[in-house]
Every structure is written in C-alpha cells, then in structure tokens.
Amino acid sequence: MRQRPKSLKPKAKLPVAPKSPKNQSAKVRDLETRLAGALRDKAEAQEQLQTRDRELVEAQDHQTATSEILRTIAHSQTDVQPVFDTIVHSAVRLLRGYSGSTDHQRVIQLAAKHRLPAIYDWREHAQSGGLVAYGGSVPGFTRRAAVYVDRIFKGANPADLPVERATTFELAINLNTAKALGLTIPQTLLLRADEIIQ
Numbered sequence: 001m002r003q004r005p006k007s008l009k010p011k012a013k014l015p016v017a018p019k020s021p022k023n024q025s026a027k028v029r030d031l032e033t034r035l036a037g038a039l040r041d042k043a044e045a046q047e048q049l050q051t052r053d054r055e056l057v058e059a060q061d062h063q064t065a066t067s068e069i070l071r072t073i074a075h076s077q078t079d080v081q082p083v084f085d086t087i088v089h090s091a092v093r094l095l096r097g098y099s100g101s102t103d104h105q106r107v108i109q110l111a112a113k114h115r116l117p118a119i120y121d122w123r124e125h126a127q128s129g130g131l132v133a134y135g136g137s138v139p140g141f142t143r144r145a146a147v148y149v150d151r152i153f154k155g156a157n158p159a160d161l162p163v164e165r166a167t168t169f170e171l172a173i174n175l176n177t178a179k180a181l182g183l184t185i186p187q188t189l190l191l192r193a194d195e196i197i198q
Contacts, residue, residue, distance in 0.1 A: 036159035069090055104125055112180065112181075117183060118132075
C-alpha cells in the first residue's frame with residue numbers, strides 16, 4: 001500500500017538579531033555626510049561652469065569689440081571720427097567684467113574723462129561719481145551674512161543652509177555726473193530711484 005507523502009512544512013525562519021540603534025545612527029550620519037559632500041561638490045562644479053561661461057562670453061565680447069575698432073581704423077586712415085565712434089560704441093563690451101574691480105574709481109574717472117555714460121553694480125559706485133548704479137545692497141548682503149553666522153554658531157550645519165539670492169535691488173542716480181555728461185534723466189526714472197545724488 002502506498003504511503004501518502006507527508007505535507008511539506010515551510011522551514012522556520014532563523015531569528016535575525018536586531019540592528020544596534022548605535023550602528024544605524026552612525027550609518028545614517030555617514031550617509032548624510034556623504035550626501036552633503038556630493039551636493040556641495042555639485043554646487044561648486046556648477047558655479048565653476050557658470051564662471052567659465054561668463055569668462056568666455058566676456059572674452060568673446062572683448063575680441064569682437066577690438067576687431068571692430070581695428071577694422072574701422074583700417075578703413076578710416078584719414079578720418080578719426082568713425083574710429084572714435086566705434087571705440088565709444090564698443091566701450092560697454094570692453095569694460096564688461098571690470099565693474100566689480102577693486103579699481104572701480106579709476107574706471108569711473110576714465111568714463112567721465114571720455115564722457116561715457118556707464119551703469120555700475122553698486123550704489124557706492126554712483127556715490128563715487130558713476131552715472132547710475134543698479135544692483136543688490138551691500139549692507140543687505142552683510143546683514144544676511146550675519147544671520148548665517150548666527151545660525152552656524154547656534155549649531156546649524158553650513159551644508160544644510162540654503163543659498164540665497166538678492167531679492168531687493170537699489171537704483172542710485174548721480175545727477176552731477178548726468179549734468180557733466182549733458183544728459184537729462186527722465187522724471188519717471190528719478191521717481192523710481194532709491195537715491196539721487198546731487
């Protein structure tokens with residue numbers, strides 16, 4: 001007589017020892033550190049690419065402006081007026097990238113000497129004699145930096161703090177410079193100015 005096969009019972013699972021909470025928290029911390037490092041590396045790489053892109057655009061602008069000036073000189077050997085007109089027209093391109101220079105006072109003086117209307121990044125440039133300045137507020141940036149320092153001193157991880165961009169911009173107009181250049185600033189623009197220097 002045939003015997004019925006015995007029903008197969010599932011094998012009992014071996015008990016797994018619970019992971020130590022200490023081990024888990026160390027692994028989580030390690031993962032967080034690596035993730036923060038990767039994010040920081042990515043942000044740095046992006047910033048480097050943006051800087052390189054800006055530099056390439058500036059270099060191309062400088063090259064184009066210089067080529068235009070040289071071409072005009074070659075075609076206008078007896079008449080200097082077209083050469084001067086091209087230099088003035090190309091001045092914006094040639095000066096791009098120098099607005100943040102520590103020698104901004106020299107740039108302001110040269111622009112005034114050659115009667116070139118120029119717009120600068122910081123209010124302080126207009127206060128120093130630049131025609132118009134439009135950009136973020138230096139005191140505002142300093143205050144925001146102080147808030148970050150305070151949060152770090154209170155235990156915040158710098159990698160966890162968000163990157164902030166300027167949200168308010170200041171418009172400063174120097175009417176003395178406008179007068180020296182023979183320019184009339186529209187009333188609509190004066191009404192929008194945060195500071196008018198007279």
